[in-house]
Amino acid sequence: MVTLNSTEVLNTVVPETGHGNHSEDSPFLSSADAVKKTDFYDRNLALFEEELDIRPKVSSLLSRLVNYTNITQGAREHEEAENTETLRRKSPNMGTLMGVYLPCLQNIFGVILFLRLTWIVGTAGIVQSFLIVLMCCSCTMLTAISMSAIATNGVVPAGGAYFMISRSLGAEFGGAVGICFYLGTTFAAAMYILGAIEIFLKYLVPQAAIFHASDHHGGDSAILNNMRVYGTICLSLMAVVVFVGVKYVNKLASLFLACVIISIVSIYAGAIKSVFQPPDFSICMLGNRTLVRDQFDVCSKTVLEGNVTVPSQLWRNFCSSGNMSSPQCDDYFNQNNVTEIQGIPGLASGIIRDNMWGDYREKGQILEKAGLPSVDVHGAVESIGLYVSADIATSFTLLVGIFFPSATGIMAGSNRSGDLKDAQKSIPIGTILAITTTTLVYFSSVVLFGACIEGAVLRDKFGDAVSKNLVVGTLSWPSPWVIVIGSFFSTVGAGLQSLTGAPRLLQAIAKDNIIPFLRVFGHGKANGEPTWALLLTGLIAELGILIASLDMVAPILSMFFLMCYLFVNLACAVQTLLRTPNWRPRFKYYHWALSFLGMSMCLALMFISSWYYAIVAMCIAGMIYKYIEYQGAEKEWGDGIRGLSLSAARYSLLRLELGPPHTKNWRLIIMFFVSLDLHVKYPRLLTFVSQLKAGKGLTIVGSVIQGQFLDSYGETQASEQAVKNMMEIERVKGFCQVVVASKVREGIAHLIQSCGLGGMKHNTVVMGWPYGWRQSEDPRAWKTFINTVRCTTAAHLALMVPKNVSFYPSNHERFTDGTIDVWWIVHDGGMLMLLPFLLKQHKVWRKCKMRIFTVAQMDDNSIQMKKDLATFLYQLRIEAEVEVVEMVHSLIRMGSLYSDEEEEVVEPVADKIQMTWTKERYEAERRNRNNAPENFRELMSLKPDQSNVRRMHTAVKLNEVIVNKSHDARLVLLNMPGPPRNTDGDENYMEFLEVLTEGLERVLLVRGGGREVITIYS
């Protein structure tokens, strides 16, 4: 038997069979096994001995918990491969500081702080930079709060955002977010490599450049090509390092962190020192334009060589002839003075006022200092290269995208939950503290940069004006090299770590097997290193490197990280709003509104920094989501989306309870009785039911097992599974319900009564005809049939009985012509009219025409009736051919043969035993009692058996008429007569139905449920 639910607490103590998927450890050991354990019971708990047979005793459960390390399914599968880290896994004893705070710190601080923050402050101004930092950091802070709530809601799954999301929002979201996180990390590797190369080529070894600008315009592409070549080399080297010695990378982490901290400290030291003794970095201005200070040394138009005033090197740069007397100089050079100003005026200089507001530039615009006098003349085009100019157009939104990577990395702590002594305490505290620290550092850096450094230098991205020094380096103490070297190593380290982490994440996703095409990346080297994943990561990072610009790559990874944070917030908000009992985070300071705010901020930041990247990122995530959904990942970890469905179902059903249902909203909700061998015998029954699905209704398939409920749980479950399989084959959407009852008829009565819930209660019963009831020696089959008919009537449900169901069309057949004939004899709710309409929605029946027949009787005006019927159908908006069949006439026509034979029917007292009126018997009776006059009054006072004769007469007559008119119909729908009041007439009733439907290929007997199902009203 199938036990559907994994029991996770038990899982902690049983060995796992697969990677990460809970083994199916049934909590119900058979009692046969349990008997052996009797010895262990303490007699103090004798009262509970039967429970103790099958359930863990509290003390033993607890003692086993002691041996339990808090590595979870997620952690385990994640770390399975990391054999190199076996040591670490065996001692999960890291505290908040070492386990969360410092790793987070190291991951959050990054290349942007050193390479771009000065430029951002210069371009956006202190106020707007503050805003940028505030936006990015509050976004990550809110995300950290949501993450803390998720991470403290039970044992923390290692593996970061991917595991958190996939375990709380489900495989689809998890996969999408996981891939986003992976791509983000991969592009982060590219960004770090580009940063490292930028430091290397610009500040460390400029002479290493391979490509040189042939002219001013070629400068950009030369730089980019240098980046590409060196980036690719660097990436290859790093990949090799990761491939052969990942353990060294992890060991060097603290070294890299030390580099970062030393660099930051040197900035603060430099800033403090600048109060007393600002560093000596002068910049040379021509007019108000900043000059690139690499092609001259003296900042003056002339120099005094000996006593002679000769043109300076600067002069020579601007003038075509070196002759002082007849200079052919750049106009701007002629009309403006050269001044030298202090690049780092220091904290006490009050420069902060000038840097308060931003100065966004277009690409190629020359950096100007607002305060200096300048005569506005167009200079020569050739001299543009001599000024410091903006290499890209800047805007507030662009800067947001470039800065955001400085705020990412907050998952570093939760990723190593497996190593933590107390993950539930360390993760929130460590992460939030780390974010607070970094935010404070960023805020103070913004202020210090703005307060110490001249605006023209700040805006000078590559330090051209300060002799190609790293701008932030000029501030640092004791030497710019501290920061240049420190940032270089920390950037290389961060790149290595990203390159180590990304393939592992990909491997983890691949091993979860929710994205089949990633399966190959789950494999690794002998030691579990993810070789293929590393290769893919390298290739994607290479894409980033080919972009070659840090400023272009940063927004890309911002997108992916924001996407991921968005879903962390979403997961927390959804779980909080759903309030499932199992949402009990230990971290209490979350609120759905905060998560929602965080979510909105992520979304806003995505669209602020770049709406087209945002759309691309969303499309990627959406495609992955759809792909996983399409693949139908079935993971045994539960997901919150399921909780959402539960809440939605609950809400909708409760809403339905508010008012009474209305004909307008009536839908077919079918209770379909199957016997469990039915599918073999009459598979078309279920097919027929599935063809009625177009009414957007529902099917509940019910089945009854004869037996004792207390012993039949297993059998029930097995049968339910069998029924579900049947339903899947016939594509019937719905539910199944198998009950055990001592008698089948009782089970059916109870199913009819208690199945369904609120507004989703069945209103129609479908069951098969008991074929061969005449031959059967066991009358129970057809007795059950009649009893079910009685039950549906009592429960005011509609009933459908398809006869000759094996002739019914399969779902692959198509009727290209033919009719569906309705014989409307009694109006009992309009079911007869609605069913053909519903059937015709299905492609099998689509091309059939509907005909509706009704029977005119003696006193009916059949012409008027036909007209009225047509009007009625018109108002019902059902297209059908209308025909009124005049039974009276047909009677009269056939009257000479056997009219009014009911008269003088002798009471068949003699054959009380053989009460059944078969057609043959009827014919015989008729022949005997032919040609006698009849009194109508007498007819009315007929005895019960005379009534049977009359019924049989009706059946025969109707059948004649129906066969006559509808012998070619694809399907004949017919009012089903009600069963007799007392059970004596049951056999007659069956006989009547047989006669009524004789000679018809496919018949559907229909009984209305007493309520109108179709309305002429809107």
Next chain:
Amino acid sequence: MVTLNSTEVLNTVVPETGHGNHSEDSPFLSSADAVKKTDFYDRNLALFEEELDIRPKVSSLLSRLVNYTNITQGAREHEEAENTETLRRKSPNMGTLMGVYLPCLQNIFGVILFLRLTWIVGTAGIVQSFLIVLMCCSCTMLTAISMSAIATNGVVPAGGAYFMISRSLGAEFGGAVGICFYLGTTFAAAMYILGAIEIFLKYLVPQAAIFHASDHHGGDSAILNNMRVYGTICLSLMAVVVFVGVKYVNKLASLFLACVIISIVSIYAGAIKSVFQPPDFSICMLGNRTLVRDQFDVCSKTVLEGNVTVPSQLWRNFCSSGNMSSPQCDDYFNQNNVTEIQGIPGLASGIIRDNMWGDYREKGQILEKAGLPSVDVHGAVESIGLYVSADIATSFTLLVGIFFPSATGIMAGSNRSGDLKDAQKSIPIGTILAITTTTLVYFSSVVLFGACIEGAVLRDKFGDAVSKNLVVGTLSWPSPWVIVIGSFFSTVGAGLQSLTGAPRLLQAIAKDNIIPFLRVFGHGKANGEPTWALLLTGLIAELGILIASLDMVAPILSMFFLMCYLFVNLACAVQTLLRTPNWRPRFKYYHWALSFLGMSMCLALMFISSWYYAIVAMCIAGMIYKYIEYQGAEKEWGDGIRGLSLSAARYSLLRLELGPPHTKNWRLIIMFFVSLDLHVKYPRLLTFVSQLKAGKGLTIVGSVIQGQFLDSYGETQASEQAVKNMMEIERVKGFCQVVVASKVREGIAHLIQSCGLGGMKHNTVVMGWPYGWRQSEDPRAWKTFINTVRCTTAAHLALMVPKNVSFYPSNHERFTDGTIDVWWIVHDGGMLMLLPFLLKQHKVWRKCKMRIFTVAQMDDNSIQMKKDLATFLYQLRIEAEVEVVEMVHSLIRMGSLYSDEEEEVVEPVADKIQMTWTKERYEAERRNRNNAPENFRELMSLKPDQSNVRRMHTAVKLNEVIVNKSHDARLVLLNMPGPPRNTDGDENYMEFLEVLTEGLERVLLVRGGGREVITIYS
């Protein structure tokens, strides 16, 4: 008994009792009544005679349909009041042309066509005017398609949008839309009155103006005040007309339509005539500025009087001295020439090229003709009044808002569905044809105006340049007066009709009684005229008149109509997407995408024409929606929103079926058994269940009636209602399910098996303790209890049995302190731990502390156990005090008294009859067999009755410990021992439970369902 569903088809043939609400005509006549009808059966249908007892025979149903007029509930209640129209109602025989097409035409064409279309063409240009017309008309066309679908989905409810929406989207939307439609119509009345006054004061009797501009700046306010005074007078007059003689208004409708048609024809005629002989309206230009042509006659600076050139009247207007020789004239007048150009150059002139593109003006800007030479000099301020200038600032969006009322009125046809011979055919055809016609007229008018009339004249809103003629009048043939008079009468007529229609609509809404505060407006005069509603309408219309500007009022009514159209589209889209079987519009050319497009266009137009009006209109609609929802209108007309709930429930439930449930998403779904007298006896049971609701779970209240299902439908329904009432009192949200079974225990077994649906299946059973079972002579009560315990175990459900339930707190009590004590003896899924958590979410239990006790046994290390338990609870994130009770020690302590008394228990073969082990008996046994040594091996081979002794021993010991520790607890939760395997031990079992819980105030016995309900995982 209550039959919940109205049967609408039957309603057509029974007299209605209330206005519009279907009378509760049960389709189930009792068979006693029916027997009398037996005479009528034709023997041909003898087979169906039982059906014919209670169901209408087809022929009689049909014959009754003949006498049925297609006035529906909506129509009937709507027209009930319209006694004046009785005649019309009696002959619903209007065709498409008279019934729909012409009324629509009359309602759509309106004042804007005559007063503003020329100005719109002039301002926006032909192309953009085309776009405006296209947008507005395609919006109404799409709405008409949606409306046609709704209107042809069954007998058409009269009353227009309100009835359509309220019957298809529900009372809330219906009310909101109805009020919008009402406000729209009321402001339309104001607009028409303003239009009529504008025609009256500007073109018919300008001298009637009361206020005159004292200076140029005062001109605007003088005009507005004139409008206000005359508007108010006109409104009062019209209100009186409507009050006393509404029938005349309706009779004059065709006259008004004739006016419109004649006016339009005269425009076409004029345009055609202009090809051969353009009308002679010259306009006078100074430079490129248009001059107001009312203060001079000759368009020239000088006139030849005799042979002397004297200054013209124009000259005198511009110059302060009349002296030709030394003129002190306006600069602009001096430097520019006066020219006279043709105002209506005619169709053949090619002027269309100049009018192709728009010329939007700021307020007060002078109208200029682009082609003319002009020297740009500032003229004197005083002379501004002499030029034609723009009276308001124009923009494309403003013009959209002003034009839109010309497209409204499309509901006119569906409003009179009651008068139509074949509403289902006439409404779509008539409405769509009318829209097509009007759209074509608008398109052609735009082109004709642009092709015939000079741009300067077009932009001249009030015809100042053409001697204060109506601009469109200048084009018309034979005389401008045709249009002036025609448009005046048609505008007055439209105003009267709006003023007639609006109160009736308000009355209809009021009579539906969904907005209680409107109730007073439902009353009317003796003849049903809605006096109060007319008064309110007048007051609101007066607000519009006080605005006084046609251009300001038009966007307001545009908003309300757009709002209403939006919902018509929404209703159609929702119904189409839901695909309920009863959505079968006869009009086939609808599609949800079209409706959705229409909806989007309405929304877009709202925000295009005025986003703040749009927000205000939406707020009004939203407030009405919320108000109606709050009032809880319960209407018996079904609504589509209910269908939405059904679809949502279906979708969610089917989604839940996709995968197995997970502990993470586990929620408490309670099946709660009540006997029907329970609420009287133990009302607190349901209270307790309601206190557990915080888990966002669900409660299914089940009850069993003993009896035969076939006869008990009524009883079941009554009981169900009783249970529902109980649930409402205790505010338990959920469902109830009453079943009839021959034995109660069978009923319970079946409820346990078959209640709930898919993912909404109960997982926990709650039932009361069978108090007084010892005293009861009927053992069935407690046998049923034990049987239910067995059933829940078999079905793998959890079980909760609250004991001493009458001591349980009501929902109004608050425990400010105290503890909830959990005695965790066996781990069976964690239910014990989760329940206090859930209870603590409820305000009654919020302040209680949770304590968890477990029992250490002989070989347990209780100190380690306590530590482990604390860790476990920490991981479960449940805050609780932990205590390990050492049963062994307590035993040893008490050992001297009665240790190991099980040894040498004689088999009580003798009293097989009195098998029950009461506490007393146990104590007696104990006393007898005191102080004897015991062998542990022997203990293990105890016979069943020895096992009973052991059990009783446990119960007594445990009870002692529990009472000792938890006697002060607010609630004690306790593992419930399982029932004995064979039924012989049932009485013992009951006794054990009694002993176990003795001396405790409130006890909740809990049995897990075998699956984990709580997890340490995230």
